[in-house]
Amino acid sequence: MTSTLAPYDAILLLSFGGPERPEDVVPFLRNVTHGRGIPDERLEEVGEHYYHFGGRSPINDQNKALLAALREELARRGLDLPVAWGNRNWDPYLTDALRDLHAGGARRVLTIVTSAYASYSGCRQYRENIAASLDELAGEGVDLVVDKVRAYFNDPGFVAANVDAVVAAYERLGAAPGPDAPLVFVTHSIPTTMEVASGTRTTGSYSVQHLDVAAEVAKAAGERLGHPVPWELAYCSRSGTPLTPWTEPDVNRTLHALHADGAARVVLAPIGFVSDHMEVIYDLDTEARATADELGMRMERAGTAGTAPEFVAGLVDLLVERAGTERGEAPERAAVGALGAWPDVCRPGCCRLRAGVDSGVPAACEQPAGAAV
Ligand SMILES: CC1=C(CCC(=O)O)c2cc3nc(cc4[nH]c(cc5[nH]c(cc1n2)c(C)c5CCC(=O)O)c(CCC(=O)O)c4C)C(CCC(=O)O)=C3C
Numbered sequence: 565m566t567s568t569l570a571p572y573d574a575i576l577l578l579s580f581g582g583p584e585r586p587e588d589v590v591p592f593l594r595n596v597t598h599g600r601g602i603p604d605e606r607l608e609e610v611g612e613h614y615y616h617f618g619g620r621s622p623i624n625d626q627n628k629a630l631l632a633a634l635r636e637e638l639a640r641r642g643l644d645l646p647v648a649w650g651n652r653n654w655d656p657y658l659t660d661a662l663r664d665l666h667a668g669g670a671r672r673v674l675t676i677v678t679s680a681y682a683s684y685s686g687c688r689q690y691r692e693n694i695a696a697s698l699d700e701l702a703g704e705g706v707d708l709v710v711d712k713v714r715a716y717f718n719d720p721g722f723v724a725a726n727v728d729a730v731v732a733a734y735e736r737l738g739a740a741p742g743p744d745a746p747l748v749f750v751t752h753s754i755p756t757t758m759e760v761a762s763g764t765r766t767t768g769s770y771s772v773q774h775l776d777v778a779a780e781v782a783k784a785a786g787e788r789l790g791h792p793v794p795w796e797l798a799y800c801s802r803s804g805t806p807l808t809p810w811t812e813p814d815v816n817r818t819l820h821a822l823h824a825d826g827a828a829r830v831v832l833a834p835i836g837f838v839s840d841h842m843e844v845i846y847d848l849d850t851e852a853r854a855t856a857d858e859l860g861m862r863m864e865r866a867g868t869a870g871t872a873p874e875f876v877a878g879l880v881d882l883l884v885e886r887a888g889t890e891r892g893e894a895p896e897r898a899a900v901g902a903l904g905a906w907p908d909v910c911r912p913g914c915c916r917l918r919a920g921v922d923s924g925v926p927a928a929c930e931q932p933a934g935a936a937v
C-alpha cells in the first residue's frame with residue numbers, strides 16, 4: 565500500500581558521493597570539480613584528507629545508514645514504497661538510481677537531498693543534476709517526474725537532533741556553557757558571491773538560515789543545561805584562491821579569538837552537515853582539534869543529526885507533508901525559528917551560482933520564470 569504518499573510511488577535519497585578506496589580519490593575529485601576551476605594544489609590537499617582515512621570517505625556508509633533508517637521509519641508508518649539512493653559525484657550515480665526506480669515501475673519520485681541548507685551547493689546544483697539526469701533518461705525513453713522536499717534546516721526534527729547533540733557535548737565537556745565555555749556552530753564556507761545569490765529575497769540567505777537555526781539550538785540547549793549559551797557561527801573547508809572572498813570567520817580563527825578572550829573550553833557544533841562528512845572528521849576533528857590543542861583549549865565536537873530518530877522522523881514528516889500538498893490538501897508546514905517553511909518548489913532563480921546571472925543550466929524542482937519571487 566502506498567496510499568498515503570500518493571501521488572508519489574518512490575523516494576530518492578540524493579547525496580554527494582565519496583570515494584571508497586584510494587584509487588577512487590582522484591577520479592572522484594575530478595567529478596566534483598568538473599569545470600569549476602579548483603586549483604590543482606587544492607585538489608592534492610583535499611586528496612590528502614581522503615588518503616589520511618585510507619582513501620575512503622565516511623559519507624557512503626552514512627548514507628546507507630540513513631537509507632536503512634528511512635526505510636524503517638516508512639515501514640513503521642505503513643508506507644511501503646521503494647527508496648533508492650543516488651549521488652552527484654560517485655557510484656551509485658543519480659541517473660542509475662532513477663533508471664532503476666523507473667524499471668521497478670516508479671513514475672513520480674520524491675527526493676530528499678543530504679543538504680539541509682539552501683545555497684547553490686545544497687539546492688540548485690542538485691536540481692541541475694536532476695534536470696540533467698532526466699534529460700539523459702528521456703533520451704533512453706525513460707520518463708519520470710521528480711520533485712524534491714523543501715529545504716529542511718529549520719525542520720523541528722533536524723533542530724531537535726542538533727539540540728540533543730549540543731547538550732550531550734556539554735555533558736562530555738563537564739562544564740556549563742558560559743564565556744569560559746562557549747559554543748561555536750560550524751558550517752561549510754561558500755564564496756560570498758554564492759552567499760549573496762543563495763535563497764531568494766524572501767527566504768533568507770545561506771548564512772541567515774544558519775544564524776536562525778543556531779539561535780534556536782542555542783536557546784533550547786541553554787534551557788536544558790540551565791545556563792544561557794554564548795555562541796557564534798564559524799566556517800570551515802574554504803577552497804578557491806585566497807583572492808576570492810568566502811564566508812568568514814574560519815573556525816580556527818574563531819578558536820584563536822575565543823582563547824584570546826579567555827575561553828578555556830569550547831564546543832563545536834557542525835550544524836551545517838547532516839552527518840560526519842570528511843569536512844567534519846578532517847577539518848574539525850583533525851585540524852580544528854589541533855588548533856585547540858595548540859592553544860590548550862579543551863574541545864568537544866557535538867555529533868551531527870546522522871540517523872537520530874527525531875531527524876529521520878522529521879524527514880518522513882516532510883515526505884508525508886509534500887504528498888498531502890500534491891493531493892490538494894493543506895498539511896501543517898512545521899518549521900522553527902523566524903524564517904518559516906521554505907517553498908516546496910523553489911522560486912525562479914533560487915540559489916544561483918551568482919546573483920543576477922542566469923547560467924542557462926536547466927534546474928528541476930523550480931517554478932517557471934515569471935512566477936512571483
Ligand atoms: C555548502 C557545501 C556543502 C554542505 C552541504 C552538503 O552537505 O551537501 C558541501 C558538501 C560536501 N562537499 C564535499 C566535498 C567537496 N566539496 C568541494 C568543493 C566545494 N564544496 C562547496 C560547498 C559545499 N559542499 C563549495 C562552494 C566548493 C567549491 C566549489 C565546488 O567545487 O563546488 C570539493 C572540491 C575540493 C575543495 O574545493 O575542497 C570536495 C572534495 C562533500 C563530501 C565529503 C565526504 O567525502 O565526506 C560534501 C558532503
Ligand SMILES: [Fe+2]
Binds near residue numbers: 682687910911914
Ligand atoms: Fe533553492
